[in-house]
Amino acid sequence: MITLCGFPVSNYYNKVKLALLEKGVPFTEEHVATKSTDEAVLSISPLAKIPFIRTPQGGLCESEAIVEYIEAAYPNPPLLPADPFAAAKVRELVTFIDLHLELVARDLYPQAFFGGSVSESSLARIRKQLDKNILAFKRLVKFAPYAAGDTFTLADCAAFASLPLVGMATKAVYGEDLLLAAGVDYKPYIKLVGERPSAQKVLADRKAATSKT
The missing domain is CATH 1.20.1050.10 (Glutathione S-transferase Yfyf (Class Pi); Chain A, domain 2)
Structure with missing residues (x-):
């Protein structure tokens, strides 16, 4: 299960959320504010930026890296052309x-x-x-x-x-x-x-x- 961390006002959070919803990937949401000093946040997102995700394999930050991971891990339906x-x-x-x-x-x-x-x-x-x-x-x-x-x-x-x-x-x-x-x-x-x-x-x-x- 993926946990999407951030908040729904963020456009980059919503970029990732759209990809998850389009693919029908099960996920939960966790509210995390920007500029957090929590070590649990910094260990995944060292600049305290949102969004980031938690996965069974570990954490991942940066929206483009996240959607590329989602595309590779959950290829159907595709959000990138095969060509x-x-x-x-x-x-x-x-x-x-x-x-x-x-x-x-x-x-x-x-x-x-x-x-x-x-x-x-x-x-x-x-x-x-x-x-x-x-x-x-x-x-x-x-x-x-x-x-x-x-x-x-x-x-x-x-x-x-x-x-x-x-x-x-x-x-x-x-x-x-x-x-x-x-x-x-x-x-x-x-x-x-x-x-x-x-x-x-x-x-x-x-x-x-x-x-x-």
């Missing part, structure tokens, strides 16, 4: 979403969501990087109807969890959703994926967790 190049293209998309979009936009979150502020110089730097990276992402993403093509993959676990955050954060800070402004019309895609039972479960749990904070 090596097609699978690499899915991983390419995940990298763009996680590192080149969400991680850059994350520096906006203090101002966008938590009542903090970001310096004008930082806002300008982040805007320039996002404008560049979003146009690059636009060249790769398919939305046909899923992120990598006609099949739901690990790229969709990442995209569904993170693209709305990028859109909301940029709109809150810059006054416009930079994804939409660049012609990345992700809203119909999010609606489509949101009709899947796995996504509905993730959204319901996130809403319930948000209402408690």
Whole structure:
């Protein structure tokens, strides 16, 4: 039995949770906050980041390592294509979403969501990087109807969890959703994926967790 540790407001937690739900893997959830100093947490996630998982073989952190493990340990239904190049293209998309979009936009979150502020110089730097990276992402993403093509993959676990955050954060800070402004019309895609039972479960749990904070 896998234990998914973290909390349902985290997009990376939900990326992993989507993969588990899509595959029908039995798992339990354990609430773990960020920045924990608990040795039981640090022994698995040394930077105290979430999510991480506990398995009969041991613990594992970093969302991409986790979903790759899940894919290998529970291959059916597959969330990566059998063709090596097609699978690499899915991983390419995940990298763009996680590192080149969400991680850059994350520096906006203090101002966008938590009542903090970001310096004008930082806002300008982040805007320039996002404008560049979003146009690059636009060249790769398919939305046909899923992120990598006609099949739901690990790229969709990442995209569904993170693209709305990028859109909301940029709109809150810059006054416009930079994804939409660049012609990345992700809203119909999010609606489509949101009709899947796995996504509905993730959204319901996130809403319930948000209402408690």
